[in-house]
Amino acid sequence: MQSKAVMEYDYSVAKLYTWTAVIFGIVGMTIGVIIASQLAFPELNYWIGEYGTFSRLRPLHTNVVIYGFTVSGIFATFYYLGQRVLKVSMAESKLLNTLGKIQFLLYLVAATFMVISLGMGITASKEYAQMEWPLDILIVVIWVLWGVVMFGLIGLRREKTLYISMWYYIATFLGVAMLYLFNNMEVPTIFFSGGLGAWYHSVSMYAGTNDALVQWWWGHNAVAFVFTVPIIAMIYYFLPKESGQAVYSYKLSLLSFWGLMFVYLWAGGHHLLWSTVPDWMQTMGSVFSVVLILPSWGSAINMLLTMKGEWNQLTENPLIKFMVLASTFYMLSTLEGPIQAVKSVNAIAHFTDWIPGHVHDGVLGWVAFMIFAGLMHMAPRMFKREIYSKSLLESQFWIQTIGVVLYFTSMWIAGITQGMMWRAVDEYGNLVYSFIDTVSVLHPYYTIRALGGLLYLIGVFMFAYNIFKTATAGRRLEQEPRYRSPMA
Amino acid sequence: MFHWLEKNPFFFAVGVFVVIAYAGLIEILPNFAEAARPVKGLKPYSVLELAGKEVYKKDNCIACHSQLIRPFKSETDRYGQYSLSGEYAYDRPFLWGSKRTGPDLHRIGNYRTSDWHANHMWDPKSVVPDSIMPAYKHHFTNVADMETAYAEAVTVKNVFNTPYGDDIKPGKEAYEKHLKEKVIPEALKIAKEMRFDKVDVVKMVQDGKIPEIVALIAYLNRLK
Numbered sequence: 286m287q288s289k290a291v292m293e294y295d296y297s298v299a300k301l302y303t304w305t306a307v308i309f310g311i312v313g314m315t316i317g318v319i320i321a322s323q324l325a326f327p328e329l330n331y332w333i334g335e336y337g338t339f340s341r342l343r344p345l346h347t348n349v350v351i352y353g354f355t356v357s358g359i360f361a362t363f364y365y366l367g368q369r370v371l372k373v374s375m376a377e378s379k380l381l382n383t384l385g386k387i388q389f390l391l392y393l394v395a396a397t398f399m400v401i402s403l404g405m406g407i408t409a410s411k412e413y414a415q416m417e418w419p420l421d422i423l424i425v426v427i428w429v430l431w432g433v434v435m436f437g438l439i440g441l442r443r444e445k446t447l448y449i450s451m452w453y454y455i456a457t458f459l460g461v462a463m464l465y466l467f468n469n470m471e472v473p474t475i476f477f478s479g480g481l482g483a484w485y486h487s488v489s490m491y492a493g494t495n496d497a498l499v500q501w502w503w504g505h506n507a508v509a510f511v512f513t514v515p516i517i518a519m520i521y522y523f524l525p526k527e528s529g530q531a532v533y534s535y536k537l538s539l540l541s542f543w544g545l546m547f548v549y550l551w552a553g554g555h556h557l558l559w560s561t562v563p564d565w566m567q568t569m570g571s572v573f574s575v576v577l578i579l580p581s582w583g584s585a586i587n588m589l590l591t592m593k594g595e596w597n598q599l600t601e602n603p604l605i606k607f608m609v610l611a612s613t614f615y616m617l618s619t620l621e622g623p624i625q626a627v628k629s630v631n632a633i634a635h636f637t638d639w640i641p642g643h644v645h646d647g648v649l650g651w652v653a654f655m656i657f658a659g660l661m662h663m664a665p666r667m668f669k670r671e672i673y674s675k676s677l678l679e680s681q682f683w684i685q686t687i688g689v690v691l692y693f694t695s696m697w698i699a700g701i702t703q704g705m706m707w708r709a710v711d712e713y714g715n716l717v718y719s720f721i722d723t724v725s726v727l728h729p730y731y732t733i734r735a736l737g738g739l740l741y742l743i744g745v746f747m748f749a750y751n752i753f754k755t756a757t758a759g760r761r762l763e764q765e766p767r768y769r770s771p772m773a
Numbered sequence: 774m775f776h777w778l779e780k781n782p783f784f785f786a787v788g789v790f791v792v793i794a795y796a797g798l799i800e801i802l803p804n805f806a807e808a809a810r811p812v813k814g815l816k817p818y819s820v821l822e823l824a825g826k827e828v829y830k831k832d833n834c835i836a837c838h839s840q841l842i843r844p845f846k847s848e849t850d851r852y853g854q855y856s857l858s859g860e861y862a863y864d865r866p867f868l869w870g871s872k873r874t875g876p877d878l879h880r881i882g883n884y885r886t887s888d889w890h891a892n893h894m895w896d897p898k899s900v901v902p903d904s905i906m907p908a909y910k911h912h913f914t915n916v917a918d919m920e921t922a923y924a925e926a927v928t929v930k931n932v933f934n935t936p937y938g939d940d941i942k943p944g945k946e947a948y949e950k951h952l953k954e955k956v957i958p959e960a961l962k963i964a965k966e967m968r969f970d971k972v973d974v975v976k977m978v979q980d981g982k983i984p985e986i987v988a989l990i991a992y993l994n995r996l997k
Contacts, residue, residue: 323907324874330907335915338907340833406831411866439782447779455782456789463794474921477928479943482921488928493861494808497869498801539775546789550796559843560869561858563804570800636839636873708847716850720876725903 294368295376296667298385302361303660303667305393307749309353310653312400314745316346318738325731336404344415345403350648351413351511353396358656359515360392360431363454365663366522367435370450371442381437388430395423407485411500413507414468417485421469428465432458449538453518456546460510468503494561498554505553512652514545516615517584519659524588524608527662528598529768533590537583544580548573555626558635567628574626581619588612602769603678607658610686614650618643633708638727638734639700646693649685649741657681657748664752665770670759672772677751685744691737699730812859817926817935818995820951821959821983824922825992828985829868832909837874840996853880863935875906882997887966890990895971912986913972919956919983923948952981960987963994 323329323339330338364385368374375382399416402408408415416424435458439447447455470490474482491499525532532538554562554570589612592598598605621643625634634640665672672678706726709717760773778785818826829835842848844855856879861867885893889900894912897904927943929935940951960983964974967990977984 324905327905327907335832335909335911338832338909340836340907343836344833406833408830408833409866410830410833410835410868412835412871436782445780446776447782447785452779452785452789455786456793459786459790460793463790463797467797472928472932474924474928477931477943478924479927479945481927481943481945481948482924483918486921486924488925489866491865492809492933493864493867494858495801495805496865496867497861498804498808500867502797502801543775543792546792550793551800554800556871559845560841561808561856561861566800566804632843632845635843636871638872640872707851708845710847714846716847720851721901721903724874724905 292372292374293376294365294374295382296365296663297382298375298389299361299364299663300667301386301389302357302364303663303752305389305396306354306357306361306656306660307752309349309357309396310745311742311749313346313349313354314738314742316342316349318735318742320346321731321735321738325728325735335406341404341406344408344412345400347413348399348403348415349396351507352399355511355648355652355656356392358519358660359457359511360389362519362522362656362659362663363431363435363515365667366450366519367438367454370444370448370522371438372444373438373441375438378437378441381434381441384430384437385434388427388434391423391427391430395420395427398423402485407483409469409471409487409489411468411489411496412504414465414500414503416469418469418471418473418487419485421465421471424465428458428462432462448522449532449542450518450522452542453514453521456542457510457515457518460506460514464503464506464510468499497557497560498562498566501556502550502553505556506550508647509545509549512648513549513581516611516652516655517541517545519655520584520588520608520612523655523659523662524591524605524612527602527604527608527658527769528592528595530591530593530595533587533593537587541580541583541587544583545577548577548580552577552626555631558626558628558631571626571628571631575623578619578623582616585612585616585619598769603675603682603772604658604661604770606679606682607654607661610682611651611654611658614646614654614689618647618651621646633704634700637700637703638696638730639704642693642696642700645696646689649689649692654685660752661748661755662770664755665759665762665772666765668756668759669762669765670755671762672770673751673754673759675772677747678772681744681747681751684747685741688737688740688742688744691740692734695730695733695737699727699734702726702730808858809862810859811862812857815860815862817863817929817937819955819959819991820919820922820926820941821956821963821988821991822995823925823992824917824919824983824985825988825990825995826868827922827925828912828917828989829992832912834878835868835870837870837872837906839870839873839877840879841869842877842879848877852877853883863929865929865933878993878996880997882994885993887963887990887994888968890993891967891969891974891986894986894989895969909986912989913969913974913984915985916977916982917985917988919952919988920948922988923951923956956983957981959991963987963991 471487473487551573706723842852897906930937960978964978
């Protein structure tokens with residue numbers, strides 16, 4: 286079928302995931318603002334007893350934002366654009382459509398139990414892999430179902446060549462599957478103790494240094510395959526679509542894709558610099574982290590050059606603003622990461638607030654901006670209505686941008702201050718500061734960070750309101766917009 | 774070749790998988806056996822300590838505390854001997870953490886005492902006036918899950934050959950015997966060392982209801 290022909294696509298699953306992205310975005314980032322405020326004002330730890338302390342809430346924040354907000358965004362965009370780039374509708378296969386809906390329901394169940402169990406403190410304790418084994422199994426089922434739907438659609442496709450976005454979704458599927466399985470290898474204790482103790486409890490298959498290696502091979506590459514790869518899938522589709530521009534260079538996209546696949550997995554070792562992991566592994570982690578700049582910047586530059594000759598759109602269309610700033614933050618973040626992975630810099634940066642600072646310029650500036658832009662681009666096409674408010678979208682952009690800048694600048698200063706104070710010695714070689722000095726000094730930066738987070742959260746509420754009103758009260762569209770999304 | 778791959782999803786997926794898979798093999802496997810070896814004289818965690826480790830996990834102490842002393846003078850001056858791989862051989866999962874909002878704890882047992890921990894967990898500001906750490910008063914009333922800790926000891930003994938004695942074996946009976954003979958006396962010693970008067974932890978232990986704080990302190994004292 287030629288692209289000129291109008292095809293009708295089935296967006297029922299994409300819509301469901303759009304709403305969960307909005308809800309989990311609000312929940313996860315609200316918890317984020319709470320825990321950021323707790324560091325600045327510790328009295329805030331006591332609002333709901335043992336369930337409200339910073340330590341208990343922190344994994345809830347990370348998991349809800351990663352597995353709730355981001356993964357919903359990934360699924361929503363996949364169920365939307367997968368059909369379109371493959372030129373096949375979900376409605377053409379009853380089986381795939383049903384599997385997609387089952388996948389969503391199971392996802393909702395898993396997410397709910399994730400929130401409950403982490404809130405109760407039931408945790409395997411490995412970062413971003415905290416869920417215990419029963420939930421791990423459920424997640425494998427959900428992931429396999431996604432794979433079935435994706436490869437099912439690919440099997441039915443009319444467009445024979447896989448578009449760039451599909452490369453990245455396939456890589457997301459494979460990468461997360463491999464990493465998740467190996468990192469969550471654990472032994473449920475109830476089966477080996479004659480039925481003693483909590484049924485959901487398990488011990489890790491690996492111990493100590495090995496566990497650390499597997500965990501950060503996972504931890505770093507979960508960043509790769511959840512926060513990078515599927516987000517690139519989004520920008521390769523939404524930026525050309527929204528701007529009406531062809532992707533700048535096919536060769537550059539080829540180089541960046543295969544380069545990213547090859548290089549990313551090696552870089553996990555940079556989380557373990559100066560640890561008990563052998564030196565050669567640490568060095569490999571460092572070197573590959575620096576090499577990683579190439580494929581990362583390849584994608585980002587390819588996207589920026591796609592706007593060549595059409596930069597006026599940046600001033601006219603807030604969605605273009607979101608996407609261009611997203612690729613810019615992607616460049617910032619993928620330059621900052623390799624800098625932190627240099628051993629001498631890492632000696633200062635590791636364990637400090639510079640790390641959450643780095644994470645957040647990536648996730649707030651790149652990941653979340655791209656998801657907001659993607660969902661907003663989808664809204665007029667899914668709901669057949671005009672975007673409710675352009676000015677709200679503009680204000681959201683500026684408020685959130687200020688929020689991100691406050692966040693990472695304050696954390697840069699906090700992190701470097703802390704790192705330098707930990708190692709400061711006087712003329713006789715004695716440590717100058719007690720540990721608590723290095724905590725007290727951070728108060729102003731923690732306050733600024735909480736404020737930055739709050740601004741960002743306000744933007745999320747604006748987005749939620751805007752997309753909700755678009756779906757319910759936007760002006761109806763006769764015909765699907767070709768490129769630029771219509772907005773009131 | 775790339776054009777061909779883009780039209781053949783199966784081979785495309787295989788290609789991606791090969792490219793992403795072998796980094797892990799090369800970086801993780803070669804050192805696996807060596808990194809699993811304990812340092813000489815390392816003893817496995819007692820059941821009480823394991824229960825304390827569960828409290829450490831449950832309230833997610835790793836959100837703010839590392840257990841990894843890096844080989845810098847500024848760190849060894851502050852925290853003691855830098856960490857060795859073999860010291861973690863019985864840590865499932867590893868608890869190195871990734872952030873130091875509070876200090877490292879890998880050798881906390883060398884320089885803090887049971888009564889210091891008791892006061893600190895009840896109200897951190899009572900011992901460190903500027904502390905931003907939350908109080909964990911619920912550790913003094915919640916009863917630690919000793920049965921799960923025991924189940925963990927049995928599991929690691931049977932599955933990973935962790936060198937526990939013959940008294941660690943499956944079944945309720947063995948558990949209750951171990952609880953009475955080993956765990957409660959060990960807990961009682963800690964409870965007395967705490968010299969804490971706001972909650973009668975000694976009585977709780979004597980009644981067989983070991984509060985989380987006692988298990989946690991047993992675990993923290995073991996870190997050295």
